[in-house]
């Protein structure tokens with residue numbers, strides 16, 4: 001198989017996770033991309049990732065601190081994978097298209113719709129591939145969630161109710177996730193949640209929300225990052241920071257198909273953490289399985305009662321995973337898995353890489369393309385806009401930039 005030479009741009013926590021994903025793709029025997037370079041404005045980070053790549057993949061990628069230098073020294077590179085912090089995505093993605101690269105860009109595509117639109121403009125001009133790295137829907141059990149809904153097993157969807165509450169006044173994952181201009185935690189995690197909502201029930205058309213910053217000062221807690229992915233930089237986290245992004249957003253969502261959703265995103269909850277998720281339809285309910293956990297989904301159908309585990313998959317005889325997912329997770333029809341979190345994490349990103357390679361080769365559009373990525377952000381920003389304006393906000397209003405009070409200070413900060 002021809003391997004497309006690629007570079008990772010941004011060698012922090014997620015850059016490392018993407019490297020592990022490449023390891024999984026190489027091991028699968030289906031690798032269609034090859035890591036040949038790493039670029040980070042912090043040279044020590046690029047070197048750290050390159051050393052890890054040498055150990056994991058058996059080849060040390062070249063190290064750069066700018067895209068321009070990388071382009072001139074290694075013109076053979078065809079694609080870049082942007083894993084820098086969220087505020088910088090629009091700048092790096094635009095530059096990448098101008099230099100002629102195909103792009104896999106971590107979510108969110110940008111922090112503002114104006115930023116997304118700049119990227120989209122540059123992408124269209126380039127004729128290259130743009131894929132947004134939204135991996136959660138690629139989990140085999142999320143694919144099964146979707147197949148069950150599409151098969152009408154719970155009937156017509158009435159409502160998707162979900163929420164999470166945790167965090168207290170700890171720094172969550174990393175300090176920049178509390179800075180509005182770099183990528184607040186609501187948007188950072190919210191685009192994943194929204195992507196799942198719209199993957200299952202279709203587009204959202206309107207949001208009414210209230211938001212708040214409960215904890216304007218956050219403190220270094222016992223846990224830094226996710227799993228051990230950020231351990232290398234743990235000493236860099238200060239004892240306290242000033243937060244400028246919302247840590248509570250409670251939204252009511254109207255879907256285009258008539259369903260109504262409720263979404264609580266609460267990152268300043270002290271005491272007992274909470275997590276819930278339920279989709280109700282005209283014939284029953286589904287507790288959707290969460291990505292990377294491997295737990296089975298469960299159904300409760302009128303006149304039948306609870307259905308879970310292997311019995312769920314019997315309801316969708318045509319359900320089959322694609323070849324790479326089947327290889328990574330061990331079967332083409334699975335209702336649950338025991339794969340550890342860290343492996344599931346790298347398998348899902350491996351699927352993104354593989355799709356990128358395929359799209360470059362055959363010119364097809366990635367599943368999470370620029371428009372899907374922009375809409376995921378638009379729903380989050382519509383919630384924040386709704387809270388500022390004190391009224392429901394249509395997603396169209398955000399996407400066509402007819403209102404952007406919340407986003408305006410971010411656009412000013414980045415001069416977008």
Ligand SMILES: NC(=O)c1ccc[n+]([C@@H]2O[C@H](COP(=O)([O-])OP(=O)(O)OC[C@H]3O[C@@H](n4cnc5c(N)ncnc54)[C@H](O)[C@@H]3O)[C@@H](O)[C@H]2O)c1
Pocket residue numbers: 009010011012013014015039040041042045083084085086088092106107108133134135174183188
């Ligand atoms: N899909 C997911 O599940 C998931 C999970 C975590 C993070 N992410 C996303 O990945 C991205 C990175 O997050 P992270 O936690 O790894 O951040 P991080 O702060 O750990 O790493 C960012 C890296 O980018 C580098 N960088 C910043 N600006 C740069 C520039 N202009 N040029 C080159 N390098 C630059 C930094 O030096 C740093 O090494 C974010 O957009 C985040 O939302 C996605």
